[in-house]
Amino acid sequence: MTQLPTPGATPAAPPPSEPLPTAAPPRPRWRETLGLLARNPTAAVSAVVLVLIVLMAVFDETLAPDGPNDQDPSRQLQPPSWSHPFGTDEFGRDILSRVVLGAATSLRVGFLSVAFALVVGTLIGLLAGYYGRWVDDTLMRLMDVLFAFPAVLLAIAIVAIRGAGPANAILAIGIVYVPIFARVTRASVLGVREEVYVRASRSVGASDWRLITRHVLPNAAPPIIVQTSISLAFAVLAEAALSFLGLGPRRPNPSWGLMLADGRGFIDQAWWYTVFPGLAIVVTVLCFNLLGDGLRDVLDPRQRTLMAGGGR
Amino acid sequence: MTSPAKGGPAEGAPDVLVSARGLEVHFPIRSGGALRRTTGVLRAVDGVDLDVHRGETLGLVGESGCGKSTLGNALLRLVPPTGGTVTFDGADVTRMRRRELRELRRRAGMVFQDPFASLDPRRTVAQTVAEPLEVHGLHPGRQARAARVRELLQLVGLDPAVAARYPHEFSGGQRQRVGIARALAGEPDFLVCDEAIASLDVSVQAQVLNLLRRLQRQLGLTLLFISHDLSAVRHVSDRIAVMYLGRVVEVGPAAAVAAGPQMPYTRALLSAVPLPHPELERSRQRIVLRGDVPSPSRVPSGCRFRTRCPDVFQPCPDVDPALQPVGSAPGHVAACHLHGVVGTPVERERPDAPVDAGDPAA
Numbered sequence: 001m002t003q004l005p006t007p008g009a010t011p012a013a014p015p016p017s018e019p020l021p022t023a024a025p026p027r028p029r030w031r032e033t034l035g036l037l038a039r040n041p042t043a044a045v046s047a048v049v050l051v052l053i054v055l056m057a058v059f060d061e062t063l064a065p066d067g068p069n070d071q072d073p074s075r076q077l078q079p080p081s082w083s084h085p086f087g088t089d090e091f092g093r094d095i096l097s098r099v100v101l102g103a104a105t106s107l108r109v110g111f112l113s114v115a116f117a118l119v120v121g122t123l124i125g126l127l128a129g130y131y132g133r134w135v136d137d138t139l140m141r142l143m144d145v146l147f148a149f150p151a152v153l154l155a156i157a158i159v160a161i162r163g164a165g166p167a168n169a170i171l172a173i174g175i176v177y178v179p180i181f182a183r184v185t186r187a188s189v190l191g192v193r194e195e196v197y198v199r200a201s202r203s204v205g206a207s208d209w210r211l212i213t214r215h216v217l218p219n220a221a222p223p224i225i226v227q228t229s230i231s232l233a234f235a236v237l238a239e240a241a242l243s244f245l246g247l248g249p250r251r252p253n254p255s256w257g258l259m260l261a262d263g264r265g266f267i268d269q270a271w272w273y274t275v276f277p278g279l280a281i282v283v284t285v286l287c288f289n290l291l292g293d294g295l296r297d298v299l300d301p302r303q304r305t306l307m308a309g310g311g312r
Numbered sequence: 313m314t315s316p317a318k319g320g321p322a323e324g325a326p327d328v329l330v331s332a333r334g335l336e337v338h339f340p341i342r343s344g345g346a347l348r349r350t351t352g353v354l355r356a357v358d359g360v361d362l363d364v365h366r367g368e369t370l371g372l373v374g375e376s377g378c379g380k381s382t383l384g385n386a387l388l389r390l391v392p393p394t395g396g397t398v399t400f401d402g403a404d405v406t407r408m409r410r411r412e413l414r415e416l417r418r419r420a421g422m423v424f425q426d427p428f429a430s431l432d433p434r435r436t437v438a439q440t441v442a443e444p445l446e447v448h449g450l451h452p453g454r455q456a457r458a459a460r461v462r463e464l465l466q467l468v469g470l471d472p473a474v475a476a477r478y479p480h481e482f483s484g485g486q487r488q489r490v491g492i493a494r495a496l497a498g499e500p501d502f503l504v505c506d507e508a509i510a511s512l513d514v515s516v517q518a519q520v521l522n523l524l525r526r527l528q529r530q531l532g533l534t535l536l537f538i539s540h541d542l543s544a545v546r547h548v549s550d551r552i553a554v555m556y557l558g559r560v561v562e563v564g565p566a567a568a569v570a571a572g573p574q575m576p577y578t579r580a581l582l583s584a585v586p587l588p589h590p591e592l593e594r595s596r597q598r599i600v601l602r603g604d605v606p607s608p609s610r611v612p613s614g615c616r617f618r619t620r621c622p623d624v625f626q627p628c629p630d631v632d633p634a635l636q637p638v639g640s641a642p643g644h645v646a647a648c649h650l651h652g653v654v655g656t657p658v659e660r661e662r663p664d665a666p667v668d669a670g671d672p673a674a
Contacts, residue, residue: 199424200494202417205444
């Protein structure tokens with residue numbers, strides 16, 4: 001066993017012989033995360049494209065060449081041309097303008113519904129995972145019930161009860177995604193709850209609230225962040241599906257799903273009517289998915305060490 | 313090594329800071345499935361009587377899985393006891409309300425085994441060390457807290473300039489110093505060191521051990537030093553308590569226990585420590601115990617050590633031995649029938665169990 005110094009040895013503090021970390025400025029973790037993400041080309045490109053799409057949605061009125069509902073009977077169903085790059089629809093409306101203006105609707109529904117699911121689902125998962133026992137049983141069985149319905153069917157049912165419209169579409173999609181966030185959060189919390197540093201904080205007197213907000217949630221966050229990104233993709237799709245079925249935003253205001261639905265009737269004469277809004281959905285969904293994958297890699301501590309070590 | 317007992321009561325009656333009486337921590341063993349029936353009981357701590365005197369270092373030794381850590385946790389109510397009592401400075405820990413419990417958390421700290429797991433990876437050293445200050449509202453104000461954190465880091469031999477760094481930038485020994493600084497932040501009276509040096513490199517172990525000794529003297533701490541490393545325990549402790557299968561089986565002054573162990577288990581444990589002298593080491597007699605430690609869910613009747621004891625005799629399966637004075641040193645007690653049969657006769661739980669004919673001790 002250890003050859004220990006004799007009890008009479010110097011009682012003074014032995015200077016730590018190990019080298020202390022040198023005094024470089026500390027890097028906050030989120031900066032490191034962004035740095036690693038930038039080195040993942042797919043995720044980085046996706047993030048940039050998403051930022052552009054969001055900017056497009058924000059400045060839609062200035063960017064769109066025409067108004068959303070400017071009709072012109074003289075240019076019905078024209079194929080793409082220099083003056084109308086995405087062509088026109090059956091009322092002679094410019095499809096490029098409608099795709100640009102529809103971005104705001106689609107993204108707003110996507111972001112708000114995911115925000116709802118994120119807040120409610122994370123809270124439920126946090127309580128279930130942290131307190132366990134009957135709290136866990138009650139909340140998670142409730143989530144199982146919600147989960148048992150096919151997602152779109154449940155959304156349709158909610159919209160059917162509350163009436164069509166953007167606000168109800170947001171609520172419906174949000175409720176559908178609550179169980180996913182609850183499960184992801186619970187699973188992550190179950191692992192973090194047992195960590196020694198949580199017990200260590202309890203041993204110095206930290207309250208449950210403090211443990212949850214300062215220690216458990218931050219350490220359980222990575223899978224939730226990834227889930228958020230992937231859910232945004234599904235929410236944009238769900239919005240399109242609901243609009244397509246006439247349960248989302250109302251005509252004549254454009255939304256990508258609504259345009260798909262309207263273009264369906266003309267698909268044999270005017271491919272551009274469905275293809276361009278469809279492409280907008282594909283690009284947005286793909287970017288959210290790729291960003292989610294990239295975040296998953298970057299936020300995984302083991303992968304993180306590998307990547308950081310390899311890049312130095 | 314004498315304890316700096318300052319202002320203690322009358323001689324012979326040591327000033328007790330922490331005391332356990334009949335302490336039990338039993339965990340239910342549940343079957344899987346939706347019903348979660350309780351199918352058994354795991355007796356991690358099973359009737360422990362132990363006093364920790366103010367200002368002393370009490371070493372707690374025993375094999376892995378004997379309940380040392382659970383006992384340490386139960387003394388601070390980090391694991392809820394299922395039976396018995398714990399008193400801290402006269403107050404019953406098991407019945408404390410929220411406010412009293414928080415004060416206990418300030419007055420009693422814990423240093424954990426694995427310094428790589430016991431620090432939150434997302435919080436800086438300063439945030440970790442300052443947590444007890446925030447929780448208990450000590451040294452209010454940003455500047456005062458930062459100053460106190462610097463002071464604490466210096467106290468444990470770290471450069472205060474590292475306060476803004478994250479745990480992954482430190483070595484094991486340095487992290488353990490951070491853990492000790494956190495435990496000391498609330499100016500505790502009592503510190504439980506749960507295998508605090510077990511996962512450190514050998515060279516670093518000695519440093520951390522000496523740091524703990526220095527802090528104990530400097531701050532007048534009472535230390536419960538839990539370890540399976542007998543030589544480390546002998547080095548730091550004033551008294552030693554030996555645990556086996558959830559029970560304290562021998563307690564006494566460190567020198568007395570080390571030189572004259574009175575219980576066969578302690579003897580075997582001590583005989584396993586290598587000696588730092590080639591000739592002595594060659595002549596060392598090892599007592600090798602038969603078999604494995606029984607499962608804490610199936611504790612043997614009577615003396616729980618009887619299944620492995622080299623000196624087992626008639627009363628061992630029938631009488632659960634109590635701690636009784638042994639040897640020549642005052643305060644040296646052991647639970648063993650070799651020093652006279654004292655204890656609780658075993659109740660025959662199953663009437664259909666074969667009863668030994670002509671049992672003299674029954």
